[in-house]
Structure formats: C-alpha cells, structure tokens
Amino acid sequence: MSSPNTSYPKSKIKILLLENISDAAVREFGAGGYMQVERLGGAVSEAELIKAIKGVHVLGIRSKTQVTRNVLDAADKLLAIGAFCIGVNQVDLKAATERGVAVFNAPHANTRSVAELIIGLCVMLIRKIADKNSAAHRGEWLKDAKGSFELRGKTLGIIGYGNIGSQVSNMAEALGLNVVYYDIATKLPHGNAKQIRDLKELLKRSHIVTLHVPSDATTRNMIDTEAIRAMRRGAILINHSRGDVVDLTAVKKALKTGKLSGAAIDVFPEEPENNGDVFECPLQGMSNVILTPHIGGSTEEAQSNIGLDVTSKLIKYLDYGTSEGSHTVPPVSLPPQASTHRILHIHQNIPGVLGEINSRLSKRGINIVGQYLNTNPDIGYVILDVESRISKEAFEILKGIKGTIRARLVY
Template sequence: MVRILITDGMDKNAITKLIEGGFEVVEKHYEVEGLKEKVKEFDVIVVRSATKIRKPIIDKALETKRLKLIIRGGVGVDNIDVNYAMEHGIQVMNTPNASSISVAELTIGHMFALARYIYIANVTMRNGEWNKKQYKGVELIGKTLGLIGFGRIAKETAKRAYALGMNVIYTDKKGKAEGYDKYTYMSLDELLAKSDFISIHVPFNRENGVILGEEEFNKMKNGVYLINTARGGVVCEKALVKALDSGKVAAAAVDVFEEEPTRNEKLYTHPRVSLTPHIGASTKEAQARIGQEIVDIITKFFK
C-alpha cells in the first residue's frame, strides 16, 4: 500500500478521498531529526511552508529508496531542494493554481488597510484613542500599482486593482505578457520610480536572493506603499525598516518573513507595518482546492 505523510495539515475532505482511494495516510508534523527517520517509511510526503525538505532529509529517504514524490501544497517550492531530489529520482510537484485568488485578495486587503490606516486604527481604538485627524488616508483610484513578477497571483491582483480604478504596471523576467495590454510592462527601475503601491509576486531562491534592498528602496517614490505576500527573503527586512523610519516607505504590509515565526522585533512592532502570519492561502476555498489538486496529483502518479 502506498503510504503518504502529511506534515503541515491538509483539507479533511481530501484526506478522506485519499483513504477511500486505497492510500494509507499519516498526518503528523515532525521536526528535522524525527523526519529524517520517518521519511524512509513513506512513498509520498506532502508539505506546506513549515516543513523544509533539504538534502539531509532526502539523503535519508534514499537509504530505502521508497520516497517517490514530494508535494508542496501551495505555489512555491523554495522549502524543497528540488534539483537534488529530482536528480535522485524523486519527483517534486506543487499546486500552483489553487491559491492564486486567495493570495490576490489578501494583497488587495492589505492595500486598503495601508491606504486607510485600518491596520493601526484598529489597535489604537482598542487602547481608547480617537485619532481621527491623524488617519487621513489616500484613495486607491487613480494610483499606480507596480507588480514585481507577473505570474498567476499577480495577474489576479492586477484584475482586481484595475477594477478599482488603479493604473497597473508590471515587470517580469519573462518580459511582456501577451494578452494583457490593459497593463503596462516596464523595467524594474522604471516600476520603482513610478509606483505609488508596489506588490511583490516572485519566488525566493538562492539565485535571485533579495529583490528589494537598500539600493532599490532608494529608487522608489517618497511615500510609497509596499506589500509582500510572496516570500520572506525577497525583501531585505533591515532595508525595509530603514525605509519606513526615513519615510521613503509610507507603510508596508508583510505576510511573509525572512524567518518564520518572525523574531524581527523592529519590523513587527513598527507603527507603520500591517502584519499577517503567512496566511495568503489560508482560506477555506483555497485549502479545499489545494487538497483536491493534491489528490489528483497522487492518484494520477500511482494509478
């Protein structure tokens, strides 16, 4: 019987479908040392963002050569040493379609939260403060949204921003996207200089590294708003805090962090930062779609 280890949780209906399909499913999170031993007992591992499948874990799996498939429930696979696994005959797959709408909606939600001080007014009112005069915000209509990366999530974000009356510009390593003439393609430097809001939609990997560091912040408009629902590490947190302190960045929304859970106190206590704990795909609908996509991947792979 094919054995599946689910380390970071999964939609319950999807688990039921796997069991009904004749698969043995174990849902349990292991820390690194425990996972090194358990990985040898499974044919499939399903992870989200909490579990990292690095070379030492893959090496342990190779001792029994049982592991055939690693699935990341979500968009990126930066928490998996993909090339190393593939070189040793272990297939790596993800669910790139399932969470695009959820992440795009969170991005738009953070934009509203920043523009209208919702993120901080909610806190100060609970402290008994009535800071009406301090919270004079801005409207999104007529503002320019710059999207760094133009994949599935960015396209969904662009659609919603355009409907709100925003001007959408984007940059992408693949160049101009066909069929999206409502939006304007430009270089990263041009985008940084022209955007009122900047939203990041690129994966983190060791080749790309930091996308926005101190040099890039210096190229931005004064008073720009920044949203990162992509990956921690693509924005240098030290440079971001400096840009917030100087006023270069009016406010920032951060859902992803260099270290998770974050211990960057200067960032998470900053009065102009809207925070969420990596919840881009955390909707009932997205988790159901992710679960179904995982079921489809496993069923097709083994049958």
C-alpha cells in the same frame, strides 16, 4: 476514468502527511483507494523525518518541513512527494531527481486567496487603518483624513506578473487603479496594464508596490536601500511572496524617514516553526505596518483546493505513472491500453537507453503496445504498456538496463 488494480496493493501504500494538510487530501486519497494515511500536526526536524520516512511511499508536506538529501537517502520506498503549497524550495530537487522521486505542488490553487488579500491591504494601508485601529484599541479617537487616500487613480506596481500578480492586476483595475508591472519575461498584459522593462522606473512611478516573485539568486534582497531610494516618497510596500526578497532593515529606515508611508509583510527571512513560538521582526511596533504570519494563501477554500490539486496529481502518478506537473520527473502521460500491463522506467539521461530497452524486449519476443519517453538534463522517464502475459519478464529485463534508477510495475 476509473483507477486500475495496481500491482502493488493500494492497501500497502503508506502515505505520510505533515503540517496539518487539509482533510480534503485525506478524503481524495480514500476515494482513490489509498487508506493507509498517517497525519502529523506540525513540521518535523530533519532527524525526526529521517526516522518517519522509512517505509513511506508518498510524503505530503507544506512549506516548513525541509526534505534534504539526508532525508531522501533514508527514504527506502519513497515514490513521490506532494508539496501542498505554491513553492518547492523546501525540497532538495536535485537529490529527488537523482533518485527518481516525483515532486508535485499546487502553483495556482491559492491564487485567488492571495490576490484578494493584496487588494484588501492596499485599501487598509493607503487609508492608514492599522494606525487608527491600534488607537481605537488603546481608547483613542483618531478621526483624521490627513494622509488617507482613495485607491482610485493611483498606480499599483506589480513585480512578478505570474498567476497571482496578473490576478491582482485584474482586481486592481476594477477599483480604478492604474497598473504597471515588471517581469523578467515578456508577459501579455491583462486589461490596460502596462509592462515596464526597467524595475527602477516601475518603483519611481508606483504609489503601491507589491511583490510576487520566487526566491532565487536574481530576487534575493531585490528591494534594498538602493531600490527603496528609487521609490516615490510616501509609497507603500507589500511583500507576500518570499521572505528573502526584501531587506527589512532598509524598510525600517525608510518608514522612519517617511520615504515609505506603510508596509505589509507576510513572509520573513526566518519564521517560527510552530504556532505560539516567539516571532521577531525589525518592523514590529512601527506605524502603518501590517505584519501577518505567512497567511497569504491561508483560507479554507485555498487549502481545500491545494489538497485536491496535489492529491489528484499524486494519485495519477501512482495509478498510471502520469508525471505532468512534476518538478523532477519529466512530464509523461500515456492513456491506458486495454489488455496490457504498465511498467515505469526512470533512468540516467545517457545515450542508448531507449534503444537498449526496445532491443532487449524485442529479443525476448515481448510486444510493446504503447510507449512514451521524455527526458530532462538529468534523467529519462519511459512509460511502457506491454502484453499482460509477459509483463513480469519485461519488468525484470527493464530492471537490468544500464543506468536504471528505478522501475515500477504499475498494473
């Protein structure tokens, strides 16, 4: 499907990309006709972003940049935000919803990269490769089988059986691991994996525990002293999900006593803003611990896939108003109608808005060729296709509807 000629010239749509977003995103924007793309290398502070956001229609970020209510207040032309990563915790979604700013991300694009790394870490930790590697670099020959095991026949416990967790499950079974998983929702198992309803039971049975959960009130510090106490002695812990779901001080104590025999941590409660900044963690210098700088999804393939995925969603929103995949604007998709102009209307979710839209347009003799409405608890979103000869009049009518947050004439 070719992109239409938008009412607002694409050459004037200003796009700001931060944090070294993939070149694939820039190429995709260019292919879609959006050439005014500015790129900044790293994350920026709130004060810097407040200055930079003025006049910007589309903002692209990764996980470091915080899009706060203050930033959104300063965003005078912002239509959409692309989070070129898995999560959207760094965006004030409530404030974005109130302003009718669509927020998109790429929840699945780096799944394979993370899953492969988890399997690699399982091998490295159960064979104590971290210790042997460090010894070799020091000039010590540490050839010893004690405490090193095969994965085959061991039990892998997966906490969070979503896209990443389920792919880890598939790969683990191929290596001969027994897989059990815990999730708050009932999830269809892959292969021979078994869902366990009690988290402590999973911890008790697992030789290796890997976490793949979001950060929220239910997961914060879910692996603490009490949870570790439930784990089998000599177990291995892997956290490549969110930095606040594991109590690192409790992990340190467990490593010292031998309750845990190893750990791999990629995400931390506090992380440096930029490469080269000082990094501190309670687990530094500990035996059989692999610490990595939030690189679970950092492969060239994943970053390219994320760039294509998020950019594609942003272009569809700009060109057609398609909001599928947005965390703020209700999902709406309407195929283009021939010989029509398209208007988008975002409004407060209050009774009677759609009726008023139809009534006002009908009184002016404006024919609606296509229409689709969807709502969430806060806002409603309507796509309307009207006859082209009266689209400007219809647009002005829609801007005057009570509860209107924003209206946009797309093409």
